[in-house]
Amino acid sequence: MSLFFEDVQIGARYTTSSHEITVAGIADFCRLTLDHHPLHTDAAYAKQAGFPGIIAHGLYGLSLMEGLKTELKLYEESSIASLGWNDVRFLHPIVAGDSVHVEMEFTAKRESSSRPAGIITEAVRLLRSDGKLLINSEHISLIRKAD
Template sequence: MFQFKQYYFDDFEVGEEFPIPSRTMTEALFAAFQLASADNHPSHYDVEYCRQRGMPNLGAHGFQILIQTAAGAGWFPHYVEESMKGFIEQSSRFIKPVYVGDTLYPHLKVAQLDCGRSTGVVTLASTVHNQRQELVMEGTQKYLIKRHPSKFC
């Protein structure tokens, strides 16, 4: 098994990137999201309803777009297995619609580091682009990470 270097708060640098693999939004993923979320609006599961309203296909719920940025889909959590205290906050803004067949490219990047005495908050900028390189979602995720015991800000 591959061993990741373990990061503590003090090891992060603003601008450091944590890409997440792309994913094409299939009807099966829409169905799985509907099952997990209990969302029952027809714009997310009834293609004829969507077409009658000028949409080309099923439209993704914002949370379905947001979950593409789950840090666990990439390498970030492997680096902080020993130091992460918790996922403490997230925000997101949805810019363009996502439909069945779109391929999404999520990405996380260290945007801010706020140091405390024994922990720090790592703020990751989260973005999702589609196959046309259009930004469809942007936001932030904040993680509480332990500091090296011998380090101080």
């Protein structure tokens, strides 16, 4: 399925599949971003800081949110560009062993003033399997109109 600007319905909601956060995945993000802070690499350090174990980077969670959304294939043929993320809030730590998923909802849309396309706004949330909200954000995208 690929949604074009005309297909986007304000209030439509989507939920992704679940993904398990692993120590190896956090380590991969450390290597990729060069952020090897001990909160992400040293369980004893993280526990001393009040966490149950190593935690994922907030930006790992945000990146994962985009990846999980991509698996929905909503914009396979219509995506032009991400215009940014607004009001990102890291509300609770993401811990190795957590199972997470994304819930998103279309909250606004408007015609682009610079090209024949549309700008859409999504409320995007990362939740743990028990329903705990981990990250809350807003994403803005530029997508094609149907031919």
